[in-house]
Amino acid sequence: MIDHVDLSVRRGEFLGVVGPSGSGKTTVLRALLGAIVPVHGRVLTAPGLRLAYVPQVETVDWNFPVTVAEVVSMSRPGAGRLGRGTAAQRREVDDLLERLGLGGLARRHIRELSGGQQQRVFLARALAQRPHLLVLDEPTSGVDVRTRHEVLHVLEELNQDGIAMVLTTHDLNGLAAHLPRLVCFNHTIIADGSPMAVLRPDVLERTYGAPMEVLEHGGMPVVLDQQPHRLRAVGGEGA
Amino acid sequence: MIAGVVARSGSLAVDLAEPLSYGFFRRGLVVAVIAGALCGLVGVFVVLRNMSYIGHGLSHAVFGGAAVAAVAGFSFFVGAGAWGLASGLLIAWVARRRIIGADAAIGVITTASFAIGLALQARFGQARRSIEAVLFGNVLGVFRGDIVLVLAVMCASIAAIALAYRHLLFATFDPEVANVSGVRVARIEALLMLLLSGTILVTVRVVGVLLISALLVLPAVCARMLTNSFRRMLWTSPLLGAAFGGVGMYVSWFADVPSGAVIILVGTAVFAVVYATLGWSRRRRLTSLAVH
Numbered sequence: 001m002i003d004h005v006d007l008s009v010r011r012g013e014f015l016g017v018v019g020p021s022g023s024g025k026t027t028v029l030r031a032l033l034g035a036i037v038p039v040h041g042r043v044l045t046a047p048g049l050r051l052a053y054v055p056q057v058e059t060v061d062w063n064f065p066v067t068v069a070e071v072v073s074m075s076r077p078g079a080g081r082l083g084r085g086t087a088a089q090r091r092e093v094d095d096l097l098e099r100l101g102l103g104g105l106a107r108r109h110i111r112e113l114s115g116g117q118q119q120r121v122f123l124a125r126a127l128a129q130r131p132h133l134l135v136l137d138e139p140t141s142g143v144d145v146r147t148r149h150e151v152l153h154v155l156e157e158l159n160q161d162g163i164a165m166v167l168t169t170h171d172l173n174g175l176a177a178h179l180p181r182l183v184c185f186n187h188t189i190i191a192d193g194s195p196m197a198v199l200r201p202d203v204l205e206r207t208y209g210a211p212m213e214v215l216e217h218g219g220m221p222v223v224l225d226q227q228p229h230r231l232r233a234v235g236g237e238g239a
Numbered sequence: 240m241i242a243g244v245v246a247r248s249g250s251l252a253v254d255l256a257e258p259l260s261y262g263f264f265r266r267g268l269v270v271a272v273i274a275g276a277l278c279g280l281v282g283v284f285v286v287l288r289n290m291s292y293i294g295h296g297l298s299h300a301v302f303g304g305a306a307v308a309a310v311a312g313f314s315f316f317v318g319a320g321a322w323g324l325a326s327g328l329l330i331a332w333v334a335r336r337r338i339i340g341a342d343a344a345i346g347v348i349t350t351a352s353f354a355i356g357l358a359l360q361a362r363f364g365q366a367r368r369s370i371e372a373v374l375f376g377n378v379l380g381v382f383r384g385d386i387v388l389v390l391a392v393m394c395a396s397i398a399a400i401a402l403a404y405r406h407l408l409f410a411t412f413d414p415e416v417a418n419v420s421g422v423r424v425a426r427i428e429a430l431l432m433l434l435l436s437g438t439i440l441v442t443v444r445v446v447g448v449l450l451i452s453a454l455l456v457l458p459a460v461c462a463r464m465l466t467n468s469f470r471r472m473l474w475t476s477p478l479l480g481a482a483f484g485g486v487g488m489y490v491s492w493f494a495d496v497p498s499g500a501v502i503i504l505v506g507t508a509v510f511a512v513v514y515a516t517l518g519w520s521r522r523r524r525l526t527s528l529a530v531h
Contacts, residue, residue: 033419053419064287064412067468074409075420109467129420 002027004188005041009133014155014165016176019185020208025168028185029053029135032166052126054136057118057143062111069093069106072124096124100154116147120154127158134158136167140175148174172199172223195221258492267378270386271484271502274442277393278451279458279480280400281438283472284431286459287411292342293330293432295452296349298439300326302448303352305373306359315369316388316440323436326352331432353448376447376499378488385444392437399430400473407431408469446499457506458483464513479509 002024009015009032017025030036031043033053045051052075066074072093097103100120105113110121119139126134139155140148152175159165169175176182177195184190184198184207191198191207199221204212211226258264285294304322308315326348333348334341360370372380400407409417410427418424439451446454458480462472487502494501 030419035415035419051419053416055413055416059415061412065463065467065469065472066408066412070408070469071412074405074412076405107468 002031002187007183007189007192009164009166011132012159012162012164013181014159014179015167015181015183016179017166017168017183017185018170018172018176018207019168019190021170023186023207025185026137029137029166029168033135046132049133050129050131051133051135052129052131054119054122054126054134054139056138056141057115057122058138058141060110060118060122064110066110067107068097068102068110068113068121071110071121072096072128075125075128093128096127100124100127114147115143116150119143119147119151123154123158131163133164133166136165138169139167140169140171145174152178177220177222199223201226254493255489258489263379263381264488264492266381266383266386267498268485268488270381270389270445271378271488271498272481273386273389273393273484274445275454275458275480275482275484275487275502276477277389277396277438277480278442278454279462279477280393280396280473281434282455282457282459282480283462283476284407284411285435285455286463288431290431290435291452291456292345294435294439294455296330296345297323297327297436298443298448298451300349300352301436301439301443302370302373303354303356305443306356306370309369310359310363315373315444319373319443320436320440322352323440327432327436372444372447374448375497376443376445376450378445378498381445385441389441389445392441396434396438399434403427403430412469446502450499450503453503453506454480454483457503457510461506461510461513464517479506483509 005028007028017028019025027036031038033051034043034045037043073089076089094103094106097106100123102117102120102124105117110118113121123134123136123139136155139151143151148171155165155167167175177199179195181193182195182198183192184203186207186209191200191203199214201212201214204214204223213224213226215222215224259268282294285291301319301323303326304319305315307322308318311318330341330344330348333339333344339347356370356373406417406422406427407430409420409422410424414424417427435455438455442454443451459472459476461479462476466472466475483502483506487505488498490496490505491498491501
């Protein structure tokens, strides 16, 4: 599935992994999290390192009867006590919600939120574990432009507070190009560096198996399909 | 008029108290209420984890064990318990190998178990009565020991759920993320299977194999419709289960219909009312949205 992967994430880094569907991006994340053990090779983590995982919102069961506060507090270390926990624990959850702009929504059901709020609830659940490294699978898939900006902004703030980030994304221009470090991945690492260094036509073609063009806009790379392909209208004589 | 109403409610109170003068009814009422609450509590996980088929299957598997125990002449709990545990482990093992799905594994193993029970019942007539008690339930034939057992499993379930509350919630809602967040999901699943088997074991003689899967689902489904919070669902569902048990016993007494069937019918009626009301209020909300 994945082969010859040599990847290290340093303290406080912000790293994006891009690649086509089925290229093994999520497998890399899962190996990093310790959910799977590689057949060959090793995954080394610093002793005492706390990792937390934010899943794709598409995988969440939105019909499950949980409120925002219940989601955020379910990851708290240690099992224990039916109910809302101690006053200090409750305050911690409230602070976290407030910080992520979810204040006042604690008792809402998770389905009653906007896309950006839903994403932030699961971010809050991960943050409740006080991680050093946050692993996010497609944090902006299926969200609109405004929500994407919102999510990116929150992640940037958390990173500035010293939390390292590793995320996967399909969104080259909306997300990947904004990150400090990017890994192009297709069963193995094709390139690893700044967006300017790796978002190049040759690297992208090797990663995606399709020709792409790269423009520059305001000092940032913009990736385009090389051959614009206009679909013809079907059966539209008068159109 | 006022005096008439008082008199009538007075005579109603006398009527309701009447069955309580019989020891077997008192014991039956107590055990039905506790069994309802227990099924309601464990049923929350059965419903949220889509395990209702497992509950259905396990109760049928237990029937095979009960029949073996009756024929071989040892305790119901030893026979049914060991048999249920073995079936549960076998189902988990077959399902984990992913050659066939878990539902198919349950279908094969538990119906085989049930068939063994039926065969033994037909072949060995002398054990017939105790086998039939497991099949249809016999709430009016319970002994003090049965009440103690149901109560013990109830207390154990409450303790386990309270102690592992957050891990249970995490593993039920989102097993994959729970797994990478330090929750031992396999252990939580084993705990739930244990609670479910224990619950079936001690309640099966109250409501019977044929109705137990309904009692594991009905209170939890009603509670789910009434609340969007996991914590509230955890206490609403047992309360509903207890109410089904208690009301069902009374209706059964006055209507002279077997209690197991009545308990389930009471639950089904409540389900229908909640379902219809919810559908009605939702439609009304949609209409009012459309109007504005």
